[in-house]
Ligand SMILES: Nc1ncnc2c1ncn2[C@@H]1O[C@H](COP(=O)(O)OP(=O)(O)OP(=O)(O)O)[C@@H](O)[C@H]1O
């Protein structure tokens with residue numbers, strides 16, 4: 371009876387990002403955790419006002435459009451790979467006024483999915499290292515789990531501050547299964563990804579003479595089409 375209940379807990383993955391633009395690093399992160407965490411649903415959530423990213427960002431509606439296009443490519447990849455996870459692109463941060471705080475998003479999604487769903491915020495290790503700068507960061511694990519992927523140029527062991535060390539001591543789970551069974555409060559560190567792509571690097575490439583060399587191994591094809599059609603990042 372217990373195991374039946376555990377198997378029927380709904381498992382939601384949340385991938386928030388500025389997505390300026392979305393790239394294959396985002397899609398591979400999403401694909402990896404959809405498989406590892408057996409996600410029922412994955413939400414891509416473009417940040418409305420990414421308050422730490424400075425000025426000169428692409429406007430939110432265009433980043434949403436790019437994320438929706440990337441979602442189409444991700445859905446195709448899931449179909450090809452036989453991953454049954456449903457993909458949604460959610461505009462809740464864009465529709466909320468003011469700076470986009472993950473804590474507000476986590477609370478809103480907890481209301482939506484109810485107390486028993488397993489909700490996991492997916493992120494690269496750079497986001498975990500930066501976590502103590504987020505608004506009300508120490509409350510986030512009361513609403514979601516964290517699944518954290520390795521990323522080139524960021525080393526947890528070298529850059530970890532004491533606050534993250536304490537957080538890991540209290541919340542880390544060695545097995546991903548723990549997150550499937552916990553609605554919130556667990557952290558899973560995954561060292562198997564090493565995708566050397568970033569939006570910053572791609573924006574720089576799109577501004578340069580190497581613009582035409584960008585391929586769908588870097589930016590998903592449908593998003594790249596919009597970038598080309600709208601002449602973005604020139
Ligand atoms: N190559 C990658 N490997 C692992 N995680 C990634 C990768 N790229 C992005 N992420 C994660 O995806 C989330 C959203 O990232 P974001 O949209 O800021 O992309 P970015 O490439 O980090 O952007 P920028 O270069 O503008 O800072 C973050 O949690 C980030 O850690």
Ligand SMILES: O=C(O)c1ccc[n+]([C@@H]2O[C@H](COP(=O)([O-])O)[C@@H](O)[C@H]2O)c1
Nearest residue numbers: 386387388417422470471472473504505
């Ligand atoms: O809550 C915060 O204060 C906060 C500060 C920085 C980033 N975040 C969230 O972290 C996710 C990745 O952010 P970024 O800046 O790396 O694109 C995205 O969902 C952001 O809204 C959240």
